[in-house]
Amino acid sequence: MADVAALRRTVLEILPRVDLVIGWQRGPDALRAAPLLMRNAADVDRLIWDRTCVHNLATFLPREKGKKVAIIVKGCDSRSVIQLVQEGLVDREDLTVIGLPCDGVVSQAKLRRAADMDRLESAEIGADHVEITAAGKTLRMALDAVMPDKCLSCAYPNALLFDRFVGDPMEPPQQRQDPYARLDAFEALPLEERFDFWKREMSRCIRCYACRNACPLCVCRDYCLAESRQPHYQSQESDVREKWFFQLIHATHLAGRCTECGECERACPMGIPVLLFKKKLGRIMTELFQYEAGLDVSATAPLLTFQAEEENIVEKQWL
Amino acid sequence: MSGMACSELKIIGFLCNWCSYGGADTAGVARFRQPTDLRIIRLPCTGRMDPLFVLKALLGGADGVLVSGCHPFDCHYSSGNFMARRRLEVLARFLPVLGIDPRRFVYTWVSAAEGAKWQAVVTAFTETIHELGPAPRVLDPDDAPLRFKEGREIWPT
Amino acid sequence: MAVTQRFFLAHEGPGGVAAWLSAMAETMRVMTPVREGISVVFRDHSPEAPLDFGGLDTAGPKAAVFPQTEYLLRYRAERTAPVGGHRGVKLEEVRPEGDVLLFGASPCGARGLTLMDQVLLRDGVEDPCYRIWREHALVAAIVCQAPYSSCFCNWVGGAPDDARGSDLLLAEIEDGFVVEAVTDKGLAAVRERLAVATEEQARAAAERAEAARAALPAPPDLDDCPARLNAAFDDMDFWNEAAAGCIHCGACTYACPTCTCFNITDEASGLAGERIRTWDSCMFPNYTQEAGGHNPRPTRAHRLRNRVLHKFAFHPARFGEFSCTGCGRCIRLCPMGLDIRTIIRTIEPRTATQTTESRTGRAKEAKHV
The missing domain is CATH 3.10.450 (Nuclear Transport Factor 2; Chain: A,)
Incomplete structure (x- = not known):
């Protein structure tokens, strides 16, 4: 891990040219961090960088749009920034990215x-x-x-997009865990068991929208379909169907955009493994379109385009 | 077949205004015999298909969902069905992770002239759904979802 | 009310937890805390369920008396006669039914009910549904043994063995629980069914409670907290800073044992529908949003200020105590790691110039959410 003193020096250097720098500070206990929005030099003293810096701070970028912002990112977080830039949700000109090498946080x-x-x-x-x-x-x-599964299966330990890189680039873990191991285990269950699993898990949901708000790419937030009355996509009732359907809104709206950073699942106060939905979609994107989100600012997301003759789609034939 | 041998199931059909809705009409005008389980919702184009329509129907108690539009290269708006094809294929592959049988959802292309094909599609899909039987319900009145149930644990990571 | 009779509920056996819960389940719904993954939630009791009394239930007990969705009425458009009649609306009032035993709540969660009572059972503006739920609920809380690092009940007048809000207060000792009947309703539930606790058992329970109280670090003095908060009302620099890491989700408010805000919507389907009341959160951007689009609390900072001041300034001004039980659920569950204790401890009124500056700042900030 890069040294925090070097990171602070870089932040102090950049701070005069921007409105704020987004980083991490110590949270409520020794293994929890909290976001830190630094506006002046005194704030930089509180900046930390260690394995407790789990938050994907890219979630703060769209709401700070219009300001000159610098953001500190790990490899995984940088993919969200790339995706936001790709979609025009943040302005690259206004953004200074401080990249870090990271070989894992704690879950x-x-x-x-x-x-x-x-x-x-x-x-x-x-x-x-x-x-x-x-x-x-x-x-x-x-x-x-x-470590979270995403760190054990990490392919991008270094920030992929940066203006300043602090520390020495790292190699991905030697023996990478399969990023879809948990999904495979889940899909090995019979269909009925999977259905009942979600009924049980979603019954715990308190519909607090932490998953949505922690997600760096769920940018509608205040104008979310889940709360819209016109169109009236879903009821405000808190039964399993509505809560589950909300997860499907979240997942389908992220299809082809989600970088599988896992913030939704990490944020869930009730410990519901909602990342499984996004993992599944991520794998489908790879299978069908050989596409991985958040790697290239100039790419087009697969669901925003098409091929007249699709290579991997076999349509249903009727006799 | 429903309406004849056994009770009807709920199948929702999302049909493109320009092709499949016309195809269904052609089949009707030609008096082709068809099962009656399908409830049709007319869309301006399959490009209007939000995968959430299908998910909403399936979680809301539909036993099957059929989407049908213009053949590729025949879209009234030139590319609506191409966009739909990608989304709907993704959706079809997504359903199993929810524990929903992927056979309960089909998307296909039927032109306004293909009355006979429409008949074949509806008949075959309805038969499939009848073989699968009623879909499991999310809100099952016999279910006590708030009671402890021994289940597989999938931990957050 | 002031009954101080103590009973004994054994861990196992005929006078034990399982037997008592089964007996109670004959006449009422019984809800017990069950561990599911990393959460502890109240579920309808089933004998196979491994009960979890180790600590706080994750989301608090309030849903048992203040459900996340309350059905207020159902309606249906109907014709008065099949032929020639006119169309009218048939309304059907819905009211809660049935008794419920909430077993294994935390004392801080149970105490939250008394603070909710202050809001929802006030003279003249009583909530009829809540009244029914409360009257039909029997709350059995369990005295905490060892505090969490996020616990601060002693800051706000609570204690690990606070009996307020409970009908029965259980204190775990070696081979069972010493049960204190706090209310007559509680007494009725145990009098015929449980043995009276021996003096030795009662003493052991009292010692444990004393140890739990001693385990909490000494609280700061919060007497001037409402005054300090009110004085800092316009200090938007402070509130912007405090809310900087907030993602305005509802985790803190939905898990809060004292939050009572709600929204009312009509959920129609065809010609029928229901009017429901659902939890709302002051952290949401559309909370207090007016029909014309104006929102008097336009930013996260304004909304966080409202949450903190409501609990630590406005509620005390009206009802004489903080609307917080110090359970720390908002701290444990905050996905971003924010800590309300920091705010109430550190807030200080700033100087006049600082406040003027921040007022100008507020006008600028008000545009973004």
């Missing part, structure tokens, strides 16, 4: 399964391990065990 969801994170007393993150003291017990875990 709150995985930490919660392993340790009593609500009673966290102290934590130390080493090169290949995390040591946690919680509820009086000390636990040492391999870093791999508490």
Whole structure:
């Protein structure tokens, strides 16, 4: 991981030329961070850069449109920035991207399964391990065990789009986990079980829209179909059908745009694995159109174009 | 077949105004025998098809959804069906992750002249849906979704 | 009300939790906390479900008495006669039905109900549905054993063994729970069914509660908090800074045991429909949005200010206590890691010049959300 002092120096250098720099600061406990919007030099003292910097800060870019903004990004986050630039949702001219190399963050969801994170007393993150003291017990875990799946299967550890790069570029992990391993496991279940699984999971949803608002590409936000009365796409009721349908709005509106950064699932306060929907769509995009979102600012998303003779689509034949 | 041998199921058909809606009309004028499970919604073009229409229907209690438009290269607006083809193919492949049988959704092309093809499509699709039977319901009155159920755990990552 | 009889509910066996819950389930709906993945949620009780009493339920207990969707009425357009009649609207009022036992709530969650009562059961403006739910609900809370790092109940007048809002207060000891009947309704549920706790058991429970209270760090003095917040009302620099990381989702408000804001919509389908009341969140951009498009709280900063001031200034001014139970759910669940404790602790009125500057700043900020 790049050194935070070097990052702070870069931020201080850029700060006079922009309205704000978006980074991370320490959050409510030792293993949680929070976004930090730096406007003056004093704010930069609070900037951190370590494995707790999980947030994809690109989610703040569309709402700061019109300002000169600098943003600090990991490899995965940079793909969201590329996608936003590609779609004209942020202005490249107004944007300064500070790229970082990153070989993985820690997952709150995985930490919660392993340790009593609500009673966290102290934590130390080493090169290949995390040591946690919680509820009086000390636990040492391999870093791999508490990294999000997206880090274990990361193909882009370095920011793909940047104006300044802080640190030395990194190699992707030697033994990359299959990015669709969890999806495969899920799809191995019988259809009825998958249907019942979602009914159960979605019944937990509280319709708070954290998934939508954390998503860097869900840019309608305040004008979301889910709350629209005209057209009246869905009811405001909080039953499973409406909550599930909302997830399908989110997923289908991201088809061919989603970079699978996992913010939706990370943000979910109820721990619903909503990333599965996007993973599935991501794999379909690769299968059908050999397209991966967020790699090229000049690419056209596959659902915004067509080929008269599609290579991979076999239409249904009737006798 | 429904209306004759067994009870009707709910099938929603989204038809393009220029081709398939005409095709269905042609079949009707020619008095081709057809199953009656299909409820038709007319669209200006399959390019109007939002995949959410299909998902809304399937979560809302439809047992099957059929989308039909103009043949490729025949779109009244030149490219609506090309755009639709991509979206609908993605949707068809997406359904299994929801636990919805992908056979419950079909998109196809029927021109205004193809009354006989329309008859074949509707008959075959309706038969498929009858073989599959009624779709599982999201809001099942017999279901107690708020009761603990032993289930496979898929953890957030 | 002031009954202080204590009973004993064993972990296992004939006088145990499972037997008692089954007995209760004969006459009412029983909801218990169940662990699902990394969440703990209230589900209809089933004997196979592994109950989870280790800590806070994730989203709080309020949905049991203030459902996320409340059906207020159903309507249908109908003809008065098949032939020749005129078309009218048939209305049917919907009201909640049935008793519910909410077993295993947290004391902070249960106390939230008393704060919701202040808003929803006020003289003259009583909410009829909420009244029915509340009267039909039996709340059994369990005394906390070890606080979370996000807990701050003692900042706002609560405690790990706060009995307010509960009908029964359970304190876990070695082989079961010592059950305190807080209300007559609670007493009726246990009197015939459970053995009276021995003095030794009662003492063990009291010791545990005392230990839990001692485990909480000393609270800061928040007496002047409403005054400080009111003085900083116009300090938009502060609020912009505080809301900088907020993504205006509803996680904090929906999980909050005291938030009562709602929206009312008609959900029509053809000629019939229902009027429903659903939770609303002051963090949403369309909250208080007026029909003409104007919103008096146009930015995240304005909305966050409203949430904090509502809980720590406006509610205390009207009802004499903070509208916060210090459960810390908003801190635990915030996807961005924001912490309301920082705001109420650090807010200070700024100097006059700073405030003037920020007023100009506000006009500029007001455009973006």
